[in-house]
Amino acid sequence: MSRSQVVRDEALRLDGERCAICGADKRTGAVLEVHHVEALGIGGSDALDTVENAITLCGLCHVKVGNGALFIENWERAHTVYLTQVEHPVRGMLEPASYPHCGTLEVFDAERRKIPNEQLWFYRRKEAEEGEQILSELSRFTLLDKTIAERVHRLGQVVKSADPDARSLRECLASRGLLASQLLSASSLYAKSLETHVVWPDGMSVSDYRGLLNDSGHGSAREYFYVVIPARSWLTGARPEIYYRTAHEQALRDTMEMGSRMYKLGKVVWGLRADGGKLIRPDGSEETVIHFVPKEA
Secondary structure, eight states, rough: OOOHHHHHHHHHHHHTBBBBBTTOGEEEEEOOEESSOOOTTOOOOOTOOOSEEEEEEEHHHHHHHHHSSSSEEEEEEEEEEEEEEEEETTOOOOOEEEEEEEOEEEETTOOOOOOOGSSSSHHHHHHHHHHHHHHHHHOOSSOOBBHHHHOOOOHHHHHHHTTTTTTHHHHHHTTTOHHHHHHHHHHHHHHHHHHHHOOTTTTOOOHHHHHHHTTTTTTOOOEEEEEEEEEETTTTTTTOOOEEEOOOOOHHTTTTOOOEEEEEESSSSTOEEEEEEEEEETSSOBBBSSEEEEEEO
């Protein structure tokens, strides 16, 4: 028998024209083929040449399945299940209903070890398509508000599927010409809203919500620069070897050795040296400090 071109075309369409195992497609140079999970047998069988029995594979994965390096089992494409008679929870009447079935694909290697679902494109496809939709939305936004912040936050959860070549969410956003720093800042703020349970009203901008967080006592603590001069050297012209930037001064104090001095600065200045308990700039002028803390106890 000749295999149905209609079955082949429909299987390719339903699988998004990508290999269900590795996700390769024509854009990556892959040759796509349609594999019958239950073999047609010698001479073929019309009963098995169906869309339900067909799965899209790239040429490489198809070869692996053919030579026993991979085994496909329990294949069922995502679909909608229709129920003819279901009792309505309120009206108590029998009515038709439906629910989505996410589908199933199990793949094993030659040693019968199951390939994890997260490695199969069949399961990653939904996240990848969601990621592409989010990126499309981000390319058109006009107001940096809660909705955009939530979408960036979600993109960070699916970015490995949406953009496998990107090493990070920042790289993914930047590669699309988006304002990565602003969007990442908004995403961090959304995460903080979940942590603090301070409601972010719909339509409120990022800057307004940041003010709301500050007013509620959940704003970010301001970070300062600190330099630490080791014990017994702050009088001898020593240069601070360590610069810190933190909002947790007490935690930094706890790490100091007895006799050391910690200076708090409003900004970082390189090349400072200690002289008589003061910090001196490279040009010889004295650096203004917010305060210094000697470690005496």
